[in-house]
Amino acid sequence: MKYKLAVIPGDGIGNEVIPASLEVLNSLSAKCGFELEYQHFDYSCEYYRKTGKMMPEDGIDRLGQSDAIFLGAVGYPGVPDHISLWGLLIPIRRAFHQYVNIRPVRLLKGIESPLRSPGEIDFIIVRENNEGEYSNVGGRIHEGTPFETVVQESIFTRMGVDRVMNYAFTLAEKRRKKIASATKSNGIIHTMTYWDERFEALSMNFPEIEKSKFHIDILCAQFVQHPDWFDVVVASNLFGDILSDLGPAVVGGLGIAPGANINPEKEFPSMFEPVHGSAPDIAGKNTANPIAAFWTAQMMLEHLGEKEAADMLMGTIESLTAEGKVLTRDLGGTASTSDVTKEILRLISKQ
Numbered sequence: 001m002k003y004k005l006a007v008i009p010g011d012g013i014g015n016e017v018i019p020a021s022l023e024v025l026n027s028l029s030a031k032c033g034f035e036l037e038y039q040h041f042d043y044s045c046e047y048y049r050k051t052g053k054m055m056p057e058d059g060i061d062r063l064g065q066s067d068a069i070f071l072g073a074v075g076y077p078g079v080p081d082h083i084s085l086w087g088l089l090i091p092i093r094r095a096f097h098q099y100v101n102i103r104p105v106r107l108l109k110g111i112e113s114p115l116r117s118p119g120e121i122d123f124i125i126v127r128e129n130n131e132g133e134y135s136n137v138g139g140r141i142h143e144g145t146p147f148e149t150v151v152q153e154s155i156f157t158r159m160g161v162d163r164v165m166n167y168a169f170t171l172a173e174k175r176r177k178k179i180a181s182a183t184k185s186n187g188i189i190h191t192m193t194y195w196d197e198r199f200e201a202l203s204m205n206f207p208e209i210e211k212s213k214f215h216i217d218i219l220c221a222q223f224v225q226h227p228d229w230f231d232v233v234v235a236s237n238l239f240g241d242i243l244s245d246l247g248p249a250v251v252g253g254l255g256i257a258p259g260a261n262i263n264p265e266k267e268f269p270s271m272f273e274p275v276h277g278s279a280p281d282i283a284g285k286n287t288a289n290p291i292a293a294f295w296t297a298q299m300m301l302e303h304l305g306e307k308e309a310a311d312m313l314m315g316t317i318e319s320l321t322a323e324g325k326v327l328t329r330d331l332g333g334t335a336s337t338s339d340v341t342k343e344i345l346r347l348i349s350k351q
């Protein structure tokens with residue numbers, strides 16, 4: 001098989017971890033007998049500085065020609081985040097109806113959790129990715145006056161809530177058959193009361209799934225105190241965003257956290273991007289951990305149907321962490337981005 005990949009390294013460490021991942025993907029494609037054709041896109045804050053836009057008018061059309069999009073990170077000091085994110089990341093997620101954001105949280109062999117007795121940690125955050133708190137309805141009025149007011153509406157549609165919840169229930173069916181819903185419905189937030197109603201209603205179609213719901217505040221605490229309780233966690237856009245930095249924090253941090261923005265119907269390309277951002281504090285130093293991007297590439301291979309390569313890559317990542325010799329600083333090691341990449345390539349070549 002041959003796949004067309006749209007590659008957008010984006011900003012900061014995206015320019016380090018994405019090229020490293022392409023080397024890994026190349027070695028896997030040679031080994032497992034499939035072809036990858038890359039189309040490189042320089043859409044980024046740098047592109048904005050040159051052109052006044054994060055991507056050209058036909059950017060979405062061009063990306064739409066691909067089988068999958070592989071993205072590093074968007075956002076960098078010097079360009080306000082509302083420009084870079086509304087100009088590139090959010091339009092891609094929405095134009096291609098990538099309404100499910102899957103963010104696995106798993107304690108890999110050899111990785112030290114900051115928790116004293118972490119137990120087995122293996123769950124998946126299913127984040128609503130197209131609506132909710134991330135709406136563009138609202139704005140500022142009376143700017144610069146004592147009446148200055150800022151409003152942002154949260155928008156939850158029945159279609160939007162149901163489709164992500166159905167995805168999460170179906171995923172739970174294939175796993176340990178447990179689902180937890182992140183909510184805040186104690187009478188305060190109307191949208192969350194609705195979220196709960198839909199969760200209840202849809203759960204009737206999945207009687208064999210053990211369901212629970214947690215208010216977001218206590219859920220944050222349970223992610224730290226009992227991360228072993230969770231299997232699938234379904235959350236709104238903002239709650240899912242927060243949980244998907246917290247979850248990884250108990251299993252080694254953002255340096256290893258993978259993510260996928262999925263259009264389940266495969267009507268449009270899905271986009272694969274690690275959870276982390278452009279990490280301006282370490283960008284350009286060859287110290288970023290590329291594992292988050294490698295694991296993200298692994299999810300992309302799985303999505304494309306290249307199971308052998310996906311399994312080989314996951315196994316290789318786990319051998320590397322289990323061995324614990326070639327790790328970047330965020331994991332307590334001294335290795336560089338290139339050292340980790342070379343080690344992964346070496347381990348792949350031995351198989």
Ligand code: NAD
Pocket residue numbers: 013072073074075076077081089254255256273274275276277278279280281282287288289290292330
């Ligand atoms: P960040 O994820 O870039 O960095 C947070 C911290 O984690 C930093 O200390 C960083 O050094 C560390 N870190 C992140 N990835 C790492 C890796 N692979 N290896 C080692 N350490 C790593 O978050 P931030 O600082 O809040 O955001 C920086 C910029 O990135 C902002 O413009 C933000 O909007 C953007 N951002 C983009 C995305 C995305 O494109 N998906 C995600 C998050 C943040």
Ligand code: IPM
Pocket residue numbers: 075085089241275277
């Ligand atoms: C993420 C990021 C983005 C989000 C930002 C950069 C808009 O934090 O992918 O988790 O909140 O979706």
Ligand code: MN
Pocket residue numbers: 241242245275
């Ligand atoms: Mn985030």
